[in-house]
Amino acid sequence: MNTLLNVLSIKHPILQGGMGNISNSILTAAVSEAGGLGTIGAGTLTPDEVEAIIIDTKKRTSKPFSVNVAINVTPYTKEILRLVVKHEVPVATLSAGNPTPYISKLHEHGVKVVTVVASVKQAKKAEDAGADVIVAEGYEAAGINSNLETTTLTLIPQIVKNVNIPVVAAGGIADGKGLAAMLVLGASGVQMGTRFIATKEAPFHPIYKQKIVQATDHDTVIVGRSVGRIRRVLNTSYSQKLLQLEQEGTTLETFNQLTSEDYHILGAIEGKEDQGFMNSGQISGLIDDIPTINELLTQIMNEAKTEINKVSHLL
Structure with missing residues (x-):
């Protein structure tokens, strides 16, 4: 083999x-x-x-x-x-x-x-x-x-x-x-x-890199469970906004829109943690x-x- x-x-x-x-x-x-x-x-x-x-x-x-x-x-x-x-x-x-x-x-x-x-x-x-x-x-x-x-x-x-x-x-x-x-x-x-x-x-934006370096073992969250679209991201103000929308009963269509690649770019490339998300695995704490x-x-x-x-x- x-x-x-x-x-x-x-x-x-x-x-x-x-x-x-x-x-x-x-x-x-x-x-x-x-x-x-x-x-x-x-x-x-x-x-x-x-x-x-x-x-x-x-x-x-x-x-x-x-x-x-x-x-x-x-x-x-x-x-x-x-x-x-x-x-x-x-x-x-x-x-x-x-x-x-x-x-x-x-x-x-x-x-x-x-x-x-x-x-x-x-x-x-x-x-x-x-x-x-x-x-x-x-x-x-x-x-x-x-x-x-x-x-x-x-x-x-x-x-x-x-x-x-x-x-x-x-x-x-x-x-x-x-x-x-x-x-x-x-x-x-x-x-x-x-x-x-x-x-x-x-x-990628320095803010994105620094948030990973500074992350602890519980600084990522799962969003999208309520609509069957699991995504792991850094725990930021934007991800908290997504979680709040899920608690209020958001639709799959709305969730997909708010986690589109446009919002990925806002977070990861432009460093706007309150306007876009930043993907990150649990390993970020290490x-x-x-x-x-x-x-x-x-x-x-x-x-x-x-x-x-x-x-x-x-x-």
Whole structure:
């Protein structure tokens, strides 16, 4: 069985999660240059916008990166996948929908396919459809999450037990200890989102970065439960406004409008915490610095090796 590193042609078993409409070439390229797999999140960006980011990313790095297509979110799934093929992007990440219709076509053009799942059932279907790598995401993660609310700790070993392709753990990972833990649970690597926000290269608002650095273990909240659209965000005045609307009986339509990517940009890019939301995983309470991407990946790999060696004598 091919390892994750061989399948994706990367140095470190660390993937960057897609970040919707705040995706950019700077962060994507920096992660890939440091040996991980950078990812452009197409979100609801137009094909022209996605193409511009792909072109700029290729100018910044010659190393592999991915384009994440949220199938049931974007109205441009086929158009964006055509761009992946056109620009010879080596990896496509498919999430939020059924990847089956697209995998074989991407394989025809030599594109590796990563699929994001939240259950054993979804993982087995993805493997049967021909996925090369599975990202299994627990509900500790930032942003839109599965209504199943399964934790990463319980999800990973169950999925690993039921599939034969590399499994990447996502949700609740920000350091080498997290990587070591997931490897012991059977994962082949990890995917991180929140940890990459608080880095020097990430072109997000300083207020957003500082709120993650200053966060405690209970500074994220879940919004959207009442309308079946679970999203984990930082606990800000805007997220409290959303929770209040839910208590008053808001509709799915209103909730979707107030958590659209426009409000994501207001929070994450413009730093207007009272006018827009800031996605953040539970792991934010463990983040206390803003390193470069290269420093971060080097630190994670060294720490993972140290921690595994540290406990080996206990066995």
